[in-house]
Amino acid sequence: MSNQKKLSIIAFSGDFDKLTAVFTLATGAAAVGYEVNIFFTFWGLDAIKRKQGRSFIGSNWLTKTFGFMMGGLKVAPNSRFNFWGIGPKIFRKLMKKNNVATLEELVDAAKALDVNFYACEMAMHVLGLTKDDFIPEVKDVLGVASFLNLSEGGQTLFI
Amino acid sequence: MSNQKKLSIIAFSGDFDKLTAVFTLATGAAAVGYEVNIFFTFWGLDAIKRKQGRSFIGSNWLTKTFGFMMGGLKVAPNSRFNFWGIGPKIFRKLMKKNNVATLEELVDAAKALDVNFYACEMAMHVLGLTKDDFIPEVKDVLGVASFLNLSEGGQTLFI
Amino acid sequence: MSNQKKLSIIAFSGDFDKLTAVFTLATGAAAVGYEVNIFFTFWGLDAIKRKQGRSFIGSNWLTKTFGFMMGGLKVAPNSRFNFWGIGPKIFRKLMKKNNVATLEELVDAAKALDVNFYACEMAMHVLGLTKDDFIPEVKDVLGVASFLNLSEGGQTLFI
Numbered sequence: 001m002s003n004q005k006k007l008s009i010i011a012f013s014g015d016f017d018k019l020t021a022v023f024t025l026a027t028g029a030a031a032v033g034y035e036v037n038i039f040f041t042f043w044g045l046d047a048i049k050r051k052q053g054r055s056f057i058g059s060n061w062l063t064k065t066f067g068f069m070m071g072g073l074k075v076a077p078n079s080r081f082n083f084w085g086i087g088p089k090i091f092r093k094l095m096k097k098n099n100v101a102t103l104e105e106l107v108d109a110a111k112a113l114d115v116n117f118y119a120c121e122m123a124m125h126v127l128g129l130t131k132d133d134f135i136p137e138v139k140d141v142l143g144v145a146s147f148l149n150l151s152e153g154g155q156t157l158f159i
Numbered sequence: 160m161s162n163q164k165k166l167s168i169i170a171f172s173g174d175f176d177k178l179t180a181v182f183t184l185a186t187g188a189a190a191v192g193y194e195v196n197i198f199f200t201f202w203g204l205d206a207i208k209r210k211q212g213r214s215f216i217g218s219n220w221l222t223k224t225f226g227f228m229m230g231g232l233k234v235a236p237n238s239r240f241n242f243w244g245i246g247p248k249i250f251r252k253l254m255k256k257n258n259v260a261t262l263e264e265l266v267d268a269a270k271a272l273d274v275n276f277y278a279c280e281m282a283m284h285v286l287g288l289t290k291d292d293f294i295p296e297v298k299d300v301l302g303v304a305s306f307l308n309l310s311e312g313g314q315t316l317f318i
Numbered sequence: 319m320s321n322q323k324k325l326s327i328i329a330f331s332g333d334f335d336k337l338t339a340v341f342t343l344a345t346g347a348a349a350v351g352y353e354v355n356i357f358f359t360f361w362g363l364d365a366i367k368r369k370q371g372r373s374f375i376g377s378n379w380l381t382k383t384f385g386f387m388m389g390g391l392k393v394a395p396n397s398r399f400n401f402w403g404i405g406p407k408i409f410r411k412l413m414k415k416n417n418v419a420t421l422e423e424l425v426d427a428a429k430a431l432d433v434n435f436y437a438c439e440m441a442m443h444v445l446g447l448t449k450d451d452f453i454p455e456v457k458d459v460l461g462v463a464s465f466l467n468l469s470e471g472g473q474t475l476f477i
Contacts, residue, residue: 005466005470007466010180010184010316012176012177012180012318013238014239015239017330017360017361018330021328021330021359021360021476024440024462025328025462025466028461028462028463028466029462029463029466031463032463032467034463034466041180042176042180043176043238043239063253079331079361080332080333080361091444094381094444094445094446095444098443098444098446099443100440100443100444122183122259125257125258125259126250126253126254126257126259127253128253128257143187144183144184144187144188145187145188145190145191145193148164148166148184148187148188148193148314149191151314152164152314155466155469155470155474156314156315156316156474157316157328157474157475157476158180158316158317158318158476159330159476169339169343169475171335171336171339171477172397173398174398200339201335201339202335202397202398222412236398281342281418284416284417284418285409285412285413285416285418286412287412287416302346303342303343303346303347304346304347304349304350304352307323307325307343307346307347307352307473308350310473311323311473315473315474315475316475317339317475317476317477
């Protein structure tokens with residue numbers, strides 16, 4: 001186990017294209033035997049919410065508004081050429097057409113490949129989220145230092 | 160000293176949320192004994208300017224305009240849901256409410272924890288900035304290769 | 319060779335300022351003897367297209383539209399203060415004035431310094447691109463796992 005290669009990703013962005021990059025890297029690495037850890041923080045928390053789609057998650061009206069605006073994978077915008085959500089739709093179309101896994105399929109593959117999901121404690125405080133707001137595959141809620149410790153000895157990316 | 164864990168961050172972004180991530184990671188790591196190096200470049204240089212707030216810093220009218228537009232931490236925009244500056248204000252509110260350190264508190268904590276601040280030579284040339292434009296905690300002005308050399312053997316992030 | 323320092327960059331962004339960061343890091347590291355690998359993916363593929371400038375590259379009308387919109391280095395936008403393309407123009411002016419290499423000069427320098435260029439297989443499928451659409455300096459088309467394997471033992475950045 002100690003010689004296992006390791007990839008750790010801090011998934012900060014909630015953009016459709018960047019989350020696609022996160023899960024493509026994660027599943028690609030896990031498929032060839034890497035230990036893969038993803039630390040979801042800020043906008044990236046969108047990817048692991050139990051309740052996908054726009055809904056008022058949060059502890060007060062301000063955090064609820066953010067919960068509604070973020071809205072999960074299905075409404076995640078592109079970092080470029082978003083055009084009010086048309087950009088990601090075109091990407092999805094191109095992915096299906098060219099037999100490339102869609103974002104949701106990549107997330108499922110990551111679960112199946114035992115990619116480790118972690119949620120950022122601090123961002124959860126700010127956004128008023130609790131562990132119950134996330135999918136059960138989220139292994140733990142961590143602080144920054146604990147995650148960096150997990151990542152030691154491998155490649156770490158901030159996306 | 161040689162066994163000390165190390166975290167190095169290339170702070171490229173001037174966005175409020177991304178700079179919050181930079182300083183959360185830096186202080187979190189420094190608090191548990193990591194050597195932490197931050198290399199501020201491009202928009203990230205905003206975080207270490209002596210004169211915070213909008214002001215005409217730079218060597219000619221073009222660089223002065225950039226200096227004015229960048230304007231420091233207080234007017235740093237969100238990378239998402241900025242809404243003409245309301246987004247970061249809401250975040251600040253949520254941070255205070257939920258007892259999470261604000262960006263300015265995180266910067267102060269980084270100084271107190273002896274996080275090493277470096278400024279990027281090339282970006283300073285482009286933006287017409289000199290070492291005097293920065294806070295005294297900036298340890299040195301470095302080129303890319305020197306910073307990468309400092310980062311060897313640790314985790315390096317581009318934010 | 320085994321003791322050679324290594325820098326690997328996943329070039330995801332097609333933004334002018336971020337691509338400038340990619341090539342500044344790459345050339346800076348290569349100049350002091352690092353092995354440097356760049357993995358161009360998504361918007362970053364723009365930097366290695368044979369046909370720079372807006373043109374309809376791609377296998378069908380949807381991918382052709384993306385090819386046209388992306389348009390190569392000359393029309394790459396800034397991630398901040400783009401102002402309909404004026405931002406990058408001002409940066410170019412400042413770079414020339416202050417004797418800092420422009421983006422195109424940095425790309426040429428990277429080629430001269432034997433920086434290894436790789437193209438992302440998956441993104442090429444999505445965008446309908448083939449190896450022939452890229453400059454001859456692109457060494458290979460790789461999947462994610464192969465690139466991570468190349469990057470082992472060095473510093474890896476996602477930009």
